[in-house]
Amino acid sequence: MPPAIEADGLVKRFGATTALAGASFSATEGTVLGVLGPNGAGKTTATRVLATLLAPDEGRGLVGGFDVVTEPHRVRTLIGLTGQYAGVDEALTGTENLVLIARLLGQRRAAAKMRAAELLAQFGLTDAAGRAARTYSGGMRRRLDLAASLVGRPRILFLDEPTTGLDPASRNELWDMVRGLTDDGVTVLLTTQYLEEADQLADDIVVIDRGTVVARGTPLDLKSRAGAAVLQMRPTQPEQLEAVRAVAAELAGAEPTVEQGTVSVPAADDALMPAVVRRLDDVGVSLAELTLRRATLDEVFLALTGHRAIEADPTDDLQESA
Amino acid sequence: MTLDRTAPARPAVTTDPGVPAPSRRVSPTQWASQSLTMAWRSIVQIKHNPSELLDLSIQPIMFVLLFTFVFGGAIGGSTDAYLQFSLGGLIAQNALFLTIYTATGLATDLQKGTFDRFRSLPIARSAPLSGRILGDVLRQLWSLVVLLAVGVLLGFRITTSPVAVLAAFGLLVAFTLAFSWTSVLLGVLARDPEKVQIYGFTVLFPLTFASNAFAPTETMPGWLQAWVSINPVTRMADALRGLLVGGPVAANAIATLLWGVAFAAVFGPLAVWALRTRT
Numbered sequence: 332m333p334p335a336i337e338a339d340g341l342v343k344r345f346g347a348t349t350a351l352a353g354a355s356f357s358a359t360e361g362t363v364l365g366v367l368g369p370n371g372a373g374k375t376t377a378t379r380v381l382a383t384l385l386a387p388d389e390g391r392g393l394v395g396g397f398d399v400v401t402e403p404h405r406v407r408t409l410i411g412l413t414g415q416y417a418g419v420d421e422a423l424t425g426t427e428n429l430v431l432i433a434r435l436l437g438q439r440r441a442a443a444k445m446r447a448a449e450l451l452a453q454f455g456l457t458d459a460a461g462r463a464a465r466t467y468s469g470g471m472r473r474r475l476d477l478a479a480s481l482v483g484r485p486r487i488l489f490l491d492e493p494t495t496g497l498d499p500a501s502r503n504e505l506w507d508m509v510r511g512l513t514d515d516g517v518t519v520l521l522t523t524q525y526l527e528e529a530d531q532l533a534d535d536i537v538v539i540d541r542g543t544v545v546a547r548g549t550p551l552d553l554k555s556r557a558g559a560a561v562l563q564m565r566p567t568q569p570e571q572l573e574a575v576r577a578v579a580a581e582l583a584g585a586e587p588t589v590e591q592g593t594v595s596v597p598a599a600d601d602a603l604m605p606a607v608v609r610r611l612d613d614v615g616v617s618l619a620e621l622t623l624r625r626a627t628l629d630e631v632f633l634a635l636t637g638h639r640a641i642e643a644d645p646t647d648d649l650q651e652s653a
Numbered sequence: 654m655t656l657d658r659t660a661p662a663r664p665a666v667t668t669d670p671g672v673p674a675p676s677r678r679v680s681p682t683q684w685a686s687q688s689l690t691m692a693w694r695s696i697v698q699i700k701h702n703p704s705e706l707l708d709l710s711i712q713p714i715m716f717v718l719l720f721t722f723v724f725g726g727a728i729g730g731s732t733d734a735y736l737q738f739s740l741g742g743l744i745a746q747n748a749l750f751l752t753i754y755t756a757t758g759l760a761t762d763l764q765k766g767t768f769d770r771f772r773s774l775p776i777a778r779s780a781p782l783s784g785r786i787l788g789d790v791l792r793q794l795w796s797l798v799v800l801l802a803v804g805v806l807l808g809f810r811i812t813t814s815p816v817a818v819l820a821a822f823g824l825l826v827a828f829t830l831a832f833s834w835t836s837v838l839l840g841v842l843a844r845d846p847e848k849v850q851i852y853g854f855t856v857l858f859p860l861t862f863a864s865n866a867f868a869p870t871e872t873m874p875g876w877l878q879a880w881v882s883i884n885p886v887t888r889m890a891d892a893l894r895g896l897l898v899g900g901p902v903a904a905n906a907i908a909t910l911l912w913g914v915a916f917a918a919v920f921g922p923l924a925v926w927a928l929r930t931r932t
Contacts, residue, residue: 382773404678407775418766422698434690435776437683463701479770489773 333396335360335487335518336381342389343376343542350376352542353390358535363509363519365533365550367526367631373542374522375415378491381520382412394487411485415492419475421465425456428464428475432482450478454508470501477508488512490521494528506531526631530554538635546635554599556635562598562607565620575618578610597634598623679777687776691784695758696791705754709792713747713800720867721807728868733808740804741894742866744821745886747796748829749861752836753853755789759840760849782928786833793829797822812898821896824906828889831913834920841927866890885912 334357343351351373358364366374379385381392383403392399395409412418419428426447433443451460454474459467464475473493480488490509494502509532513519523529529536530550538546538553546553562583566575569592579587579596583603587596598604604623611618626634679687699705720743721736729735762768762781771781801818805811811818836853843849863877864886870878881887888908895902 379769382769384769384772402677404775407773410773412770412773414766414769418768418770420694420698420762420767421765422701423694424701427694427697431690431694432770432774434693435687435771435774435780437686483774 332360333393334358335395336364336520337393338377338381338390339392340390341377341380341387341392343373343380343385343387349542351380351387351390354539354542354544355390356537356544356547358518358520360518361513361516362534363513363521363532365529365536366520366522366539367524367529367536368522368539369524372539374539375491376542377539378412378489378520378522382410382489383407384412408483409486411480411483411488413473413476413480413488413490413493415495419464419472419479422463424461424463425451425467425475426460428479429482432479436483446482450481454478455504468501470497470504473497473501473505474508477505481512485517487518488520490519492522492524495524502528526626538631553631553635560598560623561595561626562604563593563595563620563622563624564607564611564618565593567617567619571616574614574616575611578607578614578616582606582610593620597626679775679780684777684780684783687780688783688787691780692787692791693784695785695788698758699792709751709796710799713743713796714803716743716747717800717803717807724867736804736807736809737898738869738894739867740800740809741897742864742886742890743804744797744800744825744893745864745890746861746866747800748793748825748889749832749857749886751789751793751796752829752833753849753857754792755785755833755836756840756843756849756853757846758785758789759837760843760846763841763844764846782837786830789833790826790830793826794822797825810898813896817896817902821893824889824892824896824909828885828909828913831917832885834917834924837924838920838927841924841931844931860884861886864890885909885916888912 336356336358338354338356341351341354342349354373354377356364356366366377368374376385380387381394381399383394383399383406386400394406397405397409399406420431423431426444429447429450430440430443433446434440438446448457448460451457454477456471456475456478459471464472467475477490477493493509494505497505506528509519509521513534519532521529521532533550536546536548536550536553537544546556548556562579564575564579566572572589572592572594575594576587576589579594583596583598585597585599587594589595596603604621608618608621699709717736717740720739721732725732725735725739729738759768759782762771768781772778777783801809801811835856839849839852843852864881864884866886870881870887873881885908888905889912891900892902892905892909894900895905
């Protein structure tokens with residue numbers, strides 16, 4: 332079965348900036364593909380190319396088997412898009428926003444109103460249906476935006492950083508809604524800056540950096556390669572730092588970093604922390620601090636690419652969203 | 654370009670075998686229906702934005718009252734005589750100010766991502782623009798009716814025929830449609846409704862006030878007369894005066910339309926280029 336989304340060597344330049352430098356990835360039908368990367372990595376550009384908003388300079392994008400450059404109209408009949416900035420019309424009510432899309436898609440007035448009411452109910456917006464979207468909270472606006480992208484029952488959905496700027500509660504709500512979609516066989520391409528979000532939602536993840544794919548795999552693959560968590564240890568006596576480092580290196584099977592009297596090592600395995608504690612106890616090292624924390628995107632990058640995730644300067648970001 | 658355009662399209666994996674493949678393009682009927690839907694949206698926006706209703710109704714009324722009663726006596730000798738002269742000018746100026754709506758609406762859509770949403774839909778590429786412009790034409794007509802009604806209430810006498818009044822409507826719509834291309838370009842380049850207001854009025858104020866909309870050309874210094882006499886606002890104001898209260902029409906109407914053609918010829922392609930490359 333051919334993939335629902337296929338990007339093959341996509342290149343896109345904006346003047347001197349190369350937003351995409353030969354990105355290739357694909358999404359299997361009915362799955363969520365997480366495109367993970369820092370600001371300016373090319374995530375939005377890739378989404379815009381595949382959603383037919385931007386023509387690539389090189390390479391080929393296939394969505395639902397149709398070429399995004401030569402058959403954009405056919406691609407558009409299959410897709411829904413929720414952009415980084417909520418694309419709802421703030422002057423219109425929730426109902427009017429959805430009716431607008433339904434009418435544009437050729438639905439009759441009555442059918443459009445029914446579809447709007449159905450989606451508003453599904454996204455918990457029935458009470459706010461008659462209010463202008465500008466009075467909505469950020470979370471409500473994102474939900475309305477997601478609802479708007481679903482009016483035409485798309486088989487393939489592009490979600491470009493859908494939870495950026497949302498509070499944790501709204502974010503969790505949105506996650507639940509995305510999970511519900513794939514149950515119906517919808518293919519989702521989700522871009523995110525958050526490792527946790529990709530981990531929560533994606534069946535497969537591609538890590539993108541400076542316009543190219545630097546790693547791909549299931550969340551589990553990537554976590555075991557990069558360490559989903561980081562174990563941090565600070566010995567009570569600084570002279571025992573080397574002993575701690577050696578134990579961590581041996582048990583974790585990875586090279587720890589030593590910074591400011593603290594040893595950090597990727598913890599791919601939940602059993603690492605108790606094992607380290609036991610061993611350090613055996614060799615008589617006492618710890619002033621022991622922390623198991625989630626790996627940051629930066630650390631995943633470091634582990635996967637050997638360099639830190641470099642935040643693009645703001646002008647790149649502007650151009651990417653342009 | 655490594656894109657292989659000759660490769661056959663693969664079947665749509667997500668389409669059921671029994672369902673025909675989606676169409677390749679939009680039919681003219683679909684285009685018309687989509688444009689009407691977009692125009693509906695643009696009109697519904699007014700309902701939820703009282704300040705726009707104010708701009709469309711109260712502001713033209715204020716201008717009529719201000720120019721008639723405050724300046725009218727001084728400029729025209731009497732308020733009555735001045736109103737007969739100035740209403741054509743007020744209509745021309747107001748129409749140009751209203752074209753700003755095309756730019757602010759477009760800039761808002763671009764800024765908020767609404768435009769991206771539209772472009773990701775299987776609709777005609779031009780529908781968002783044609784719908785908006787259709788909505789703006791309706792705004793023009795509304796505002797024109799308000800201005801004429803207030804004028805008549807204050808003593809403005811239409812001394813020509815209903816056909817001439819309709820021709821005035823037609824001329825106004827034709828010119829503002831052509832002039833709207835400048836607004837489309839501004840909206841795309843500015844991408845910010847507030848900047849649109851600033852840039853727009855920076856151009857529109859001198860354009861509309863350095864005309865004979867409010868005062869006869871002969872009263873101005875020579876260097877200004879040179880510009881005022883060719884200014885499209887002057888020519889349109891004169892054509893509207895001719896169509897509403899009598900006087901020469903043909904030369905002014907033709908000049909107005911030629912200006913319209915010039916604006917469309919210069920700014921139309923630029924606006925389309927900007928829409929293609931900057932969105």
